[in-house]
Amino acid sequence: MNYAVETFDLNRSFKLKKAKNKKENNNTPGKLIALDNASIKIHQGELFGLLGPNGAGKTTLIKILSTLLLPSSGTALVDGVDVVKQPDQVRKRINMVSGGEHCGYGILNVRETLWMFSQFYGIPTQVAQARIDVLLKILKMEEFAKTKIGKLSTGLRQKLNFMRGFVCGPKIMFLDEPTLGLDVQIARDVRAYIRTWMKENPERTVLLTTHYMAEADELCDRVAIIDKGKVMVCDTPGNLKKTLAGEAVFRIEVPLAANGMETFGQISGVKQFAYEHKSHLGRTELKFILHDESAISNVTEFLSNNSSKIVSLSKMEPSLEDVFVALVGRGLKDENGSQN
Amino acid sequence: MFENTKDTIRTIRTAGKLGWAMESNWTDPFLFAIYSVVRPIASSLILVVMYYVITRGKTSLDLFAFIYVGNAFFMYVVNVLFGISWVIHDDREHYQMIRYIYIAPMKMYYYLFGRGIAKMVLTTLAVIITIAFGMLALKIPINLMTINYPLLIFSVLVGIFIITCLGILLAGISMVTAHHSYALTEGIAGLFYLACGAIYPIDILPVWLQYISKLLPLTYWLELVRRAILGKSISTTLGGYSDFQLILIMLGTTLVLAMFSNYIYRSIEHIARKHGKIDQLTNY
Numbered sequence: 026m027n028y029a030v031e032t033f034d035l036n037r038s039f040k041l042k043k044a045k046n047k048k049e050n051n052n053t054p055g056k057l058i059a060l061d062n063a064s065i066k067i068h069q070g071e072l073f074g075l076l077g078p079n080g081a082g083k084t085t086l087i088k089i090l091s092t093l094l095l096p097s098s099g100t101a102l103v104d105g106v107d108v109v110k111q112p113d114q115v116r117k118r119i120n121m122v123s124g125g126e127h128c129g130y131g132i133l134n135v136r137e138t139l140w141m142f143s144q145f146y147g148i149p150t151q152v153a154q155a156r157i158d159v160l161l162k163i164l165k166m167e168e169f170a171k172t173k174i175g176k177l178s179t180g181l182r183q184k185l186n187f188m189r190g191f192v193c194g195p196k197i198m199f200l201d202e203p204t205l206g207l208d209v210q211i212a213r214d215v216r217a218y219i220r221t222w223m224k225e226n227p228e229r230t231v232l233l234t235t236h237y238m239a240e241a242d243e244l245c246d247r248v249a250i251i252d253k254g255k256v257m258v259c260d261t262p263g264n265l266k267k268t269l270a271g272e273a274v275f276r277i278e279v280p281l282a283a284n285g286m287e288t289f290g291q292i293s294g295v296k297q298f299a300y301e302h303k304s305h306l307g308r309t310e311l312k313f314i315l316h317d318e319s320a321i322s323n324v325t326e327f328l329s330n331n332s333s334k335i336v337s338l339s340k341m342e343p344s345l346e347d348v349f350v351a352l353v354g355r356g357l358k359d360e361n362g363s364q365n
Numbered sequence: 366m367f368e369n370t371k372d373t374i375r376t377i378r379t380a381g382k383l384g385w386a387m388e389s390n391w392t393d394p395f396l397f398a399i400y401s402v403v404r405p406i407a408s409s410l411i412l413v414v415m416y417y418v419i420t421r422g423k424t425s426l427d428l429f430a431f432i433y434v435g436n437a438f439f440m441y442v443v444n445v446l447f448g449i450s451w452v453i454h455d456d457r458e459h460y461q462m463i464r465y466i467y468i469a470p471m472k473m474y475y476y477l478f479g480r481g482i483a484k485m486v487l488t489t490l491a492v493i494i495t496i497a498f499g500m501l502a503l504k505i506p507i508n509l510m511t512i513n514y515p516l517l518i519f520s521v522l523v524g525i526f527i528i529t530c531l532g533i534l535l536a537g538i539s540m541v542t543a544h545h546s547y548a549l550t551e552g553i554a555g556l557f558y559l560a561c562g563a564i565y566p567i568d569i570l571p572v573w574l575q576y577i578s579k580l581l582p583l584t585y586w587l588e589l590v591r592r593a594i595l596g597k598s599i600s601t602t603l604g605g606y607s608d609f610q611l612i613l614i615m616l617g618t619t620l621v622l623a624m625f626s627n628y629i630y631r632s633i634e635h636i637a638r639k640h641g642k643i644d645q646l647t648n649y
Contacts, residue, residue, distance in 0.1 A: 039641065088641070091468050095639045116470040128461035130383065132390040144379040145469040145476075147372055189465065 028102070029197050029230035030067040030090060035060050035099035037085050037254075059085040060096070061254035067247075070227045072219070074245035074262075075234040076345065082254040083234035084123075087199045090232070091121045103197060119197045120146075122190035124205030129182055131175030135166060138174060138185060139192045146193040153192065160188045163221070164214055180211050187215055191222060198222075200233045204240060216244060238345040248345065252353045262345055269343035269351055272296070273315040278308045278336040279328060286311070292327045294320020299350045308336060314351055376471040380479025384448070388483040405440060405491035406498050412436050412564070413503060430505045431591060431599050432564045437495040438590050439563040441488050441521075442528055442583065443554050448484030449477050449532025450550045453539040457644060464644035474630070477536050478529050485525055496594070507594055516608060517593035520615075524586040527619050530626040537630035540637040543647035557583055566600040575602065582622055585615035 037060040060082045067073040075083050088094035089101050092112040101108045104118045130138060136157060143153035161167045164184055174182060187203060200219070204212035223229055235241050241248050242262045249259040258265065286300045289311065298313035315321060318340075328335055341347070389397055416432060456463040466476060499505035535553060539546035557563070560574060561583040567575055578584045588603045589611050598604045603611070637643050 088644075091464075093464055093468060093638070093643050094641050095635075113470065116468055119468065121465070121468060123464070126461060128465075130387070130460050130462060132386050133383070137386075141379055141383060142465070142469070144375055145466070145471050147375065147470070193469075 027069045027105075028066050029069045029071065029104055030065065030073075030232060031100075031102045032063055032065050032086070032090075033100040035063040035086070035089065035101055036097045037082075037089065037094070038097050058254050060089075060099075062099070063251070063254065063256050065249055065256055065259060067230060067232060069230055070223075071246045072223055072231045072233065072244055074241035074248035075232060075251055076236065076238060076241050076248050076349065077234075077251040078236055080253075081251045083251060084201055085254075086251075087121060087123075087201045087232065087234060090115075091119055091199050092116060118195065119199060120190045120193050120195035121199040121201065122187050122203050124183060124200075124202035124207070126186060127179060127182060128186060129174035129177075131173060134171045134173050135161070135177070135185055135188075136170045139188055142189050143192050148192075148194065156192050156194070157188075160192055163218055164188060180207050183207055184211060184215070187218075191218070196228060197230045197232070200231060202235055203233070204235070204237065212240075216240065219244060238349070242345050250345075250349055250352060252349075257352045258348075265345060265348045266343045269314070269347055272343065272347075272351070273318040273321070274341045274343050274347050275313055275315065275321065275324070275338065276341055277311045277313075277324070277328070277338045279311065279333040280336065281307050281309050289313070289327070292320070292323050294323050297351050297354055299355050312341075312347065312350060314347065372471065373475050376475040377479040377482070380476045381482040384480040384483035385486075388487060401487060401490055402494055405437075405495045408440070409433070409436060409495045409498065426504075426506060427595075427597075427599055429503075430499075430507070430595055431566070433499050433503070433505050434496070434507075434591050434594055435563045435587050437492050437499070438521075438524070438587060439558060439561075440491055440495070441485075441524060442557055442563075444484045444488040444491075445481055445525065445528045446532050446535065446554055447550050449481040449529060450535035450539055450546060452477055452480045453536045454544075454546050458646060461644075461646070467643055473536075473634075474533055474627075477533055481529060481532060489521075508596075511596055513593040513596070516589060519612075520586055520589040520593060523615060523619060524583070524590070527582045527586060527622060530619070530623045534626040534629050537633040540633055541640070541642050557581065560584070562587055562600065562603075566602065568600055568602045580618065582615050582618035585611050585618065589615065 036058075039057045039059060041055055041057050063082065063086060065073075065075075075086065077083050085094065089096050090103055090108060092108050092115050095109060103115045106114045106118070108115050133141065139157045139160070140150070140153055143156070144150075148156070161170055164187070166181070166184060166188070169177065169181060174185065177185065183203075183206065190198060190200075203219075204215055207215065219231060219233070223231060233241070233244065245262060247259065247261050248265065250257045250265075281302060281304065286309065289295065289298050289300070294315050294317060296314045296316050298311060300309055300311045302309050313324070315324075325335065325338075391397075392400070412432065416429065453463065456466055467473065496505075496507065500507050531553070535546065535550055538549060542549070560570070560578050561567075561581055562578065567578045567584060570578060585603075588598060588600060589608065592598055592608060592611075606614070634643075
């Protein structure tokens, strides 16, 4: 079996300054464990998603695979090449795009930037220009081809950065939160292009990190859920959701609750729960999995006793986020969720 | 081998274009041309005025020519050294592109060299303007017909290589530092200004500092450039060497510097990769 990416017991930790230690570390004082024996295998031609909340270790893994960072221990192979021993060989096979950045040489225009990077990758000018034309068209950037980067909006810059990654024609692409901060339409264009690019050549592989579960669900052949540096589970989105097939997954919205949510997990029949305060809507959203549907009466009674009016209540089909909640006992956005 | 050479040339050329865009695009071409002419002349005039105030015009024209030519060529050290070493900081903090540059399948040395080419070209222009100004306005005794052009061109090329090696060394250090790289570059340039005989013969330095001077290829470079342009040397310490001997010593010390620069750059790059500092924003 040919793997595009393989990692074996990959570890990466960072030293922390003393003032930050007590809150942020895992077990060992003065150390932040970003990757904890992470082992994954990504097949050639696969669109593989790495899901997890902020700080889960997704970006650290991408940085190691793209030769920006050395692992503390373990092995990482990209297209069979060791990222520590042969970084130059790895770089010929890969490219990376990070989302949510405001990068770019402001004095160059869009076409110049794309051409420049194509040259760094040794792509003949004619091939590069043709590729740039296609990218500009598909990503609806034609009218900005001669616009200087300094004059582009953040979203358009991000789109340019995305094109920069693809114009170089890598075999394996690392996309680190590529749609972070993009508006809905641009994010849709980006996702559509990823699919198109994958279809063009079955040897191409994408490792996509995201904390947008819907994005992973829509795009990925397989996903791994990562939390606190550990790979919790790895399977197709369908199979992961099937693990919750028999579960009763509910969502309740109540008026913004300042506190008291920590005791929610003590309600009889609640298996897992997570909550998110939506201050802009004046609501708190609770997602929870029950051992049995009948336990919903315990939930409504608890909320009633806490003088919390139920704004909405719905039973849901399990999503990848529910899988995440079931696995780690908290939602992607709440840091304090607990588990039963 | 041929592919590697082609790749190298392409990397240098592309990085050179980027560097040139950065150097020249901040204003309109006319203002840029004015700036390019006035700046080096103004810089040299500072030294000329200081010289006249201190000596009251009583020292020899030979010494004045020695100082003037040395100062003019030292512009390469300041500009090119800064132009190369600052790339890391600029790409990391200002443009936030270093992670994409770093993971590209090219040698960073060539990229850094390419980025410095614009500075080399502009500095060459500045040196020519400064020398021309010295000949026409300050009557520096330079005869265009007697200049040893092969020696001058060879020395300038080797000099650029020396400064590039130093720039790459400092660029490596910039990978693990924040704003300090600016002060470091200025400090290093200042040390060379002091120790390499840029504006006075190294004969007047303390003996221990003369030993250090003799280890630095820039000392021989400046001496050879002066010999090529002025046709003579006023340094008693270096005057005993023939041009050929000086060339050999310059090449030997340059080779040592190149190996040292390469070793330091690679070592610090490894440290930066180990500690996650390649693309770490420090917000300086």
